[in-house]
Amino acid sequence: SAVISQKPSRDICQRGTSLTIQCQVDSQVTMMFWYRQQPGQSLTLIATANQGSEATYESGFVIDKFPISRPNLTFSTLTVSNMSPEDSSIYLCSVGTPAGGSRTEAFFGQGTRLTVV
Amino acid sequence: DAKTTQPPSMDCAEGRAANLPCNHSTISGNEYVYWYRQIHSQGPQYIIHGLKNNETNEMASLIITEDRKSSTLILPHATLRDTAVYYCIVTGATNKLIFGTGTLLAVQP
Numbered sequence: 350s351a352v353i354s355q356k357p358s359r360d361i362c363q364r365g366t367s368l369t370i371q372c373q374v375d376s377q378v379t380m381m382f383w384y385r386q387q388p389g390q391s392l393t394l395i396a397t398a399n400q401g402s403e404a405t406y407e408s409g410f411v412i413d414k415f416p417i418s419r420p421n422l423t424f425s426t427l428t429v430s431n432m433s434p435e436d437s438s439i440y441l442c443s444v445g446t447p448a449g450g451s452r453t454e455a456f457f458g459q460g461t462r463l464t465v466v
Numbered sequence: 467d468a469k470t471t472q473p474p475s476m477d478c479a480e481g482r483a484a485n486l487p488c489n490h491s492t493i494s495g496n497e498y499v500y501w502y503r504q505i506h507s508q509g510p511q512y513i514i515h516g517l518k519n520n521e522t523n524e525m526a527s528l529i530i531t532e533d534r535k536s537s538t539l540i541l542p543h544a545t546l547r548d549t550a551v552y553y554c555i556v557t558g559a560t561n562k563l564i565f566g567t568g569t570l571l572a573v574q575p
Binding site for chain 1: 504
């Protein structure tokens, strides 16, 4: 299995500011994803973080609000920009198939609990 | 990806088998059935997956009907630590997961 480290684990931010969340994996992986889980809700896929190219966003999510970087096969960042209280959620990083491997299940970080005040 | 339907909640007595159903009547031939669970305040945890054959691992068994339109996740001896939301996901893009609302399994002492 892959070991995923997400930072920060939690934060309280002022509205109008931005927060960058980091996701570090202990091995090279082909696929990395970012999810949001609003209070009491299921997980919603934000985007696929593509190594060396722009992220692929799901319907309802845009790059200006959630810019994503993926500089290599072990690291990605998600920025939540110009935050409002509605952005208060848990943000989770997920990784899948190892580079050159065949494993198909996904693994998740423990998430970043964001509160916007 | 095919849509799944799960009961919103289920109860199970500790030590008994927990059988969690999932309907996926629109599943296509190249789509897998995956099960994950989320224990409160933690990231989702992979349980098991299958294509058409029944599967078993150290955590659970997955029974897929012959027509593949439904499946059942079986936790053979449920413990209090198995209390969680269980998600059944059907996908051809095996790492890209679209979560439904899942089933909240409450294991009772």
